[in-house]
Amino acid sequence: MPGMLSALLITHLHSDHLTDLNDVITMHWVMSPMQQTLRIYGPPRTAEIVTATLAALAPDIQYRLDHHNDLTSGPQIEVVEVVPGDEFTIGAVSVKVGATDHRPVEPTVAFRLDDGTHSVVLGGDGIPCDGLHELCLGADAYVQTVIRDDLVKLVPSQRFQDILDYHSTVEQAAQTATRAGVTTLVLTHYVPAIAPGAEDEWRALAAAHFAGNIVLGDDLTSVEL
Secondary structure (H helix, E strand, C coil): CHHHCCEEECCCCCHHHCCCHHHHHHHHHHHCCCCCEEEEEECCCHHHHHHHHHHHCHHHHHHHHHHCCCCCCCCEEEEEECCCCCEEEECCEEEEEEECEECCECCCEEEEEECCCCEEEECCCCECCHHHHHHHCCCCEEEEEEECHHHHCCCCCHHHHHHHHCCCEHHHHHHHHHHHCCCEEEEEEEECCCCCCCHHHHHHHHHCCCCCEEEECCCCCCCCC
16 A cells, blocks of 8 residues: 555666656555655665656646645655665664665665564665675575576667676576575566566576575565565
8 A cells, every 4th residue: 555655765766667656656645544755765866866756747746736625735755865884764674775786877776674583685786796795694585686698698689788787697696695695585677577487497597596485576576584
């Protein structure tokens, strides 16, 4: 439920990681039973993105204010720009910010969430690096966007080929999980999309380098730790 969302974590500012930001802002505002502030944490320039998004939403915001008598002001947003080494809390969860390597996109970050019982790392895009390794050490779960380099190389497009040097492959994500002693590896944001029936093939590529639990994390996937 949108009203239950208290914070949004953004790892970097590539458009494919921001596509739904306008809907998150709008639905949190409209569907919350009372006015609530949505805190958005992200790397430097996140405030610029949010300001531009709110500007694009201005007509829609006014339409909704005109239509709903109980809406008396627009979305309440608080942006907190973070860098590696920062720490903050969201309710009972402590969050630590780590460095990732998605160059030339800079800076990019990952987040480690810890509730005192379990810890989860949200890795975002990027290739293996010391900052990500340190953040993942001993985590219960590590969520990583991944590519299949063998399939990407089959596409005769230089711009598509360019993604090979700044995204983790399935194998690299599995190796990071093993080195860091992670219990569960969650693969997500697959490039290319997993073909129907190919799920076991993707799991096998990870399992060759990681002996723990492997989850294919489609949108809205939940994992019990």
